[in-house]
Amino acid sequence: MFLFLVLTIGFVSGMYVANESMMSANRSGAEKYKLEYGHFELKSQADDALLSAIAAGDKADVKQFYLDKAQKELDEKFRSEFEKEFDAKFQTEFAAKFRAQFDPTFREQFDAQFQAGVLQQLIASGADQQTASAMLPAAVAQAKASGAYQAAYDQAYPAAYDQAYKAAYDDAYAGAYDDAYATAYQEAQDKLQTEIDEKYADAEEKYELNDPDFKPVPVTLYENFFRNETEDNNNDGQSDGTVRVYAPTEDINLACLLDGRFPASADEIAIDRMHADNVGVRVGDTITVGGEEFQVVGLLAYVNYSTLHEKTTDLMFDALKFDVALVTEDGFARLHESVHYAYAWRYVTPPADETAEKSLSDDFMRALLTQTVVAENDLQDYVPRYANPAVNFAPDDMGSDEAMGGVLLNILTVIIAFIFAVTISNTIAKESPAIGTLRASGYTRAELTRHYLTMPVIVTLLAAVVGNILGYTLFKNVVVGMYYNSYSLPTYQTIWNGQAFLKTTVIPVVLMFVVNLLIITRMMRHTPLEFLRRQLKKSRRKKAVRLPSWRFFARFRLRIIFQNVSNYVILFLGVFFVMVLLAMAVGMPSTLAYYQDNSENMIFAKYQYVLKDYEDADGNAVTTAIDGAEKFSLSTLLHRSDVLDEEVSVYGVEPDSRYVLCPGLADLTGSRVYITQSFSDKYGIQVGDTVTLDEKYENKSYEFTVAGLYDGSQSIAVFMPIAEFRETFGQDENAFSGFFSDAELTDLDLDNVATVITIRDIQKMADQLDHSMGSYMTYFQYLCILLSAVMIYLLTKLIIEKNENAISMVKILGYQTGEIARLYLLSTTIVLVLADAVSVFLGTAVMKTAWRVIMASYSGWFDFRMEPVGYVKMFAFVLIGYLLVLLLDFRRIQKIPLDRALKGAE
Amino acid sequence: MSDNEKNFLQIVDLKKGYGAGETRQEVLRGMNFSVAKGEICVLLGPSGSGKSTLLNIIGGIDNADGGYISIGGDKLQDMSEKRLTQYRRKHLGYVFQLYNLIGNLNVKENIETGAYLSDAPLDIDELLHTLGLYEHRYKLPNQLSGGQQQRVSIGRAIVKNPDILLCDEPTGALDYATSKEILKLIEDINQKYGNTVVMVTHNEAIRGMADHVVKLRDGQVRSNERNDRKISAADLEW
Structure with missing residues (x-):
């Protein structure tokens, strides 16, 4: 028990010391390495005016900006628009009427002019006035017959028409202008005002721009530009992942150098130590970044990347395929991908706590947003420190490890305390006459209680001392190794941890004291005479349970089980506890393996290209010629719960989609939708239920009725026909968000692509968890075997000790050790096997519930999976532990002396 | 009676000591006597005379140093x-003396622990009747009086019909009347089943029911004699 306590306390103490030391290094590192309070990214580089405005932290007058802009546009465009509108109206309403009026008038005028002209020609040819007048009708008729009349008419008509038309148009326009221009201008202005009011109201609501509690938040801004480049670790020409390359900074987000040196020339690079370890890159190696070769001269840990989260929405970091790196300015210029204009900020007046930090961040975001809008830039990303998983994941995880370690230690301490208590209880029963004599001689209950309490308390205290020594030396290094294997942490110094002392010394001793005090006090209630007569059980006069007419050995074993019910209950609880741990140790790799092996079935298209807009900069619809690409619409809404406001992807898909295979999806109308099986599993949503999803930044909700479940996607998502989607979200009839495709859409202009979701997004969590925890799970399995063996050993030892007299007696009677083992060990074996079998399922059920609770606080969903072989493994592991114990117990039975029965009768 | 039967149980120059060096204490100092098959042999002696040690060695639960x-x-x-x-x-x-019953087994089951060891055990129900325990057969030892517990102990020993019944102060923890009942029971069993009985006691009166009395003192046989005036256990008085 001492060893068991030492090892448990040692490990937990090591965890506390390592955690606290690393957390302390992390905290002090935030100042030392000038950790940002957050960062944002703009579409284009900010000019000095914008930077100054943002740094001042005050809001811009967005409404006035919109009004001024609109007025300017109105002034620029209204006249032409008015004319265009008048023209269109004139064309449709007046043109035909004008022609109808003009044509007869013109013909009359033309005929008169034509006849006058013919008459003049006749006179000019020698005819007198009278003869010419007489010849005129015939000459006109001849001209009409010869086409000369029509030719002259056609020649004269356009000019006359245009002239008349223009005059009429001008007259009409002048009239219309006098009558309508001012009114139309006013109407347009009013309409714009209304639109701006609505637009501003949305924005105001979205960002609480008129929050009366808003206070300007002055900040210091720092450029923190980066490029996302491909990384080829082994220079084989194939991309191995993405590396986020930063230009050097002086006053923000610095890196702790863990090996080598910082880059000094354009062809040198320093990369993340964790990633380098994972992919086997060492200082001195050459890697290819964005097609350019760099020599790795240093391994570092960026203060703002204690975990390598590529995106803030990533459920899990990815230290295998994602890297961060530092190059010189010249090195930065060698790269080709577009620069991400990221700006980090630090508050001029640092917040006192996280609540204050959130408040500052909210105000700052409003100011930033307005300033970006009025500068006609575009805010692409906004990540305050408290919401940045790359900064918070590691300390949060270490914090939860601490909490879990504490609970683990407390549970184990209570189990050991009960084992101690039962041992002492047995000892008291054995020493009952002596206790009776002492009590009869005048010793008080308190004195005897103190006597029996001393041992467990001293043992625990000693175990705590030794455990803490091991914790500060051996185990601390084990835990530190575990964390360095997952996180990019800076160097640390071991520090004294008062909490470790409290939790690994004071609390175990108190638990041990309390549990044993309760049991011993209860035992000590007996009178001296009862002690002298060994009458310590209340049930002494109870009748024996009648057993069926089974074989003698079967009944004997059943009697042993009845006799040791309390021990077996503790045994069951212990096995159950170990089984919960084993469920994690066995189920975690099984779950990860499942997701690694089946990730292809968990994404309905190999690529999801999400566009910035369905039209490019020129207003043309974005298209692709790659065969199989299919349009889809996507909107991200929030599913709100007490634990988490989770983003839900709402897809609009083609009715006959080749990717999202939902039978009946095409027939869905209104608010009827399909949801993913993951969505259903995570929130317990069933077919027929109504799901309410909210807009992220607007006070707008959507209610959907679940028509069916779709198991082709691992994400938390909703599916509806694309037409219904457009109607639901008020989109144009041609609008869409991107393309599903099983092939890379190489013909898409990447400038139009916001993001690409690939199978890697599914795989990376499983890969990273496997890398971080997979190997430890095997050790954890061994630890569980050991834990179960130790606990079973302690309890079976108690059972054997309790029956030493009986065992000695049956030995005297002539029972062989094998027969005794069949009686005393087989009964425990039966109980153990039953406890083992039941606990396999109970432990898994508890782990599944715990998993569900844990996952509820994270985005996304991974169902805990236990393969049938996993149950067998769990069962076998405890059994293996027990088989080891069985050997020891067999030897213990062998060693019980024959004269044991003669020295102390029951 | 053949020589083998006369010398069914032979104790020859038996020596046993505990401890070492100056603290060594010789408990048996070369003991010699024989017990005939089917007789009741009573070993008499004060505390420290070595009678229980002798019984343990006969019972095979302790080893002799010599002899x-x-x-x-x-x-x-x-x-x-x-x-x-x-x-x-x-x-x-x-x-x-203190019965040594298995506390979590009832009367019948305690007797069955003995019966299991024999290829031809006595009929348990009949034995329970003989022992006067039939009505108590489902009771646990702690529900029985001392005398009843000793009867169970005798039942457990006799159910396998052993050649030798070793009794270590069987009445040491019992009152007068109960002691006589137990002694009578042992006598009855001896007569009924013909087992050899070796009984250790410090009660001189019990010698009356013995066929053979061996008196021990300081680890040696002080007297070894036949009891020619054997009386029934029921007639013993002290």
Whole structure:
């Protein structure tokens, strides 16, 4: 028990010391390495005016900006628009009427002019006035017959028409202008005002721009530009992942150098130590970044990347395929991908706590947003420190490890305390006459209680001392190794941890004291005479349970089980506890393996290209010629719960989609939708239920009725026909968000692509968890075997000790050790096997519930999976532990002396 | 009676000591006597005379330092641990002063622990009647009086019909009347089943029911005589 306590306390103490030391290094590192309070990214580089405005932290007058802009546009465009509108109206309403009026008038005028002209020609040819007048009708008729009349008419008509038309148009326009221009201008202005009011109201609501509690938040801004480049670790020409390359900074987000040196020339690079370890890159190696070769001269840990989260929405970091790196300015210029204009900020007046930090961040975001809008830039990303998983994941995880370690230690301490208590209880029963004599001689209950309490308390205290020594030396290094294997942490110094002392010394001793005090006090209630007569059980006069007419050995074993019910209950609880741990140790790799092996079935298209807009900069619809690409619409809404406001992807898909295979999806109308099986599993949503999803930044909700479940996607998502989607979200009839495709859409202009979701997004969590925890799970399995063996050993030892007299007696009677083992060990074996079998399922059920609770606080969903072989493994592991114990117990039975029965009768 | 039967149980120059050096204490100092098959032999002696040690060595639960014990011609010293177990299993029944019943088994089951060891055990129900325990057969030991517990102990020892019944102060924890009942029971069993009984006691009165009385003192046999005036256990008085 001492060893068991030492090892448990040692490990937990090591965890506390390592955690606290690393957390302390992390905290002090935030100042030392000038950790940002957050960062944002703009579409284009900010000019000095914008930077100054943002740094001042005050809001811009967005409404006035919109009004001024609109007025300017109105002034620029209204006249032409008015004319265009008048023209269109004139064309449709007046043109035909004008022609109808003009044509007869013109013909009359033309005929008169034509006849006058013919008459003049006749006179000019020698005819007198009278003869010419007489010849005129015939000459006109001849001209009409010869086409000369029509030719002259056609020649004269356009000019006359245009002239008349223009005059009429001008007259009409002048009239219309006098009558309508001012009114139309006013109407347009009013309409714009209304639109701006609505637009501003949305924005105001979205960002609480008129929050009366808003206070300007002055900040210091720092450029923190980066490029996302491909990384080829082994220079084989194939991309191995993405590396986020930063230009050097002086006053923000610095890196702790863990090996080598910082880059000094354009062809040198320093990369993340964790990633380098994972992919086997060492200082001195050459890697290819964005097609350019760099020599790795240093391994570092960026203060703002204690975990390598590529995106803030990533459920899990990815230290295998994602890297961060530092190059010189010249090195930065060698790269080709577009620069991400990221700006980090630090508050001029640092917040006192996280609540204050959130408040500052909210105000700052409003100011930033307005300033970006009025500068006609575009805010692409906004990540305050408290919401940045790359900064918070590691300390949060270490914090939860601490909490879990504490609970683990407390549970184990209570189990050991009960084992101690039962041992002492047995000892008291054995020493009952002596206790009776002492009590009869005048010793008080308190004195005897103190006597029996001393041992467990001293043992625990000693175990705590030794455990803490091991914790500060051996185990601390084990835990530190575990964390360095997952996180990019800076160097640390071991520090004294008062909490470790409290939790690994004071609390175990108190638990041990309390549990044993309760049991011993209860035992000590007996009178001296009862002690002298060994009458310590209340049930002494109870009748024996009648057993069926089974074989003698079967009944004997059943009697042993009845006799040791309390021990077996503790045994069951212990096995159950170990089984919960084993469920994690066995189920975690099984779950990860499942997701690694089946990730292809968990994404309905190999690529999801999400566009910035369905039209490019020129207003043309974005298209692709790659065969199989299919349009889809996507909107991200929030599913709100007490634990988490989770983003839900709402897809609009083609009715006959080749990717999202939902039978009946095409027939869905209104608010009827399909949801993913993951969505259903995570929130317990069933077919027929109504799901309410909210807009992220607007006070707008959507209610959907679940028509069916779709198991082709691992994400938390909703599916509806694309037409219904457009109607639901008020989109144009041609609008869409991107393309599903099983092939890379190489013909898409990447400038139009916001993001690409690939199978890697599914795989990376499983890969990273496997890398971080997979190997430890095997050790954890061994630890569980050991834990179960130790606990079973302690309890079976108690059972054997309790029956030493009986065992000695049956030995005297002539029972062989094998027969005794069949009686005393087989009964425990039966109980153990039953406890083992039941606990396999109970432990898994508890782990599944715990998993569900844990996952509820994270985005996304991974169902805990236990393969049938996993149950067998769990069962076998405890059994293996027990088989080891069985050997020891067999030897213990062998060693019980024959004269044991003669020295102390029951 | 043949020589073998006369010398069914032979104790020859038996020596046993505990401790070492100056603290060593010789408990048996070369003891010699024989017990005939089927007789009741009472070993009398004060505390420290070595009678319980002698009984333990006869019972195969302790070893002698010198000399030997033979039963039916077989020397215990020559037996392996396994054979000793077989010896106890087949030939011995043991009755203790403090009964040594298994507390979590009822009366019948305690007797069954003995019956299991025999290929031809006595009928348990009949034995329960003989012992006067039939009505109590489902009770646990702690629900019984001392005398009843000792009856169970005797039942457990006798159910396998052993050659030798070793009784270590069987009445030591009992009152007068109950003691007489127990002694009568042992006598009845001896007569009914013909077992050899070796009974250790410090109660001089019990010698009256014995065929053979051996008096011990300071680890040696002080007297070894036949009891020609054997009386029924029921007539014993002290």
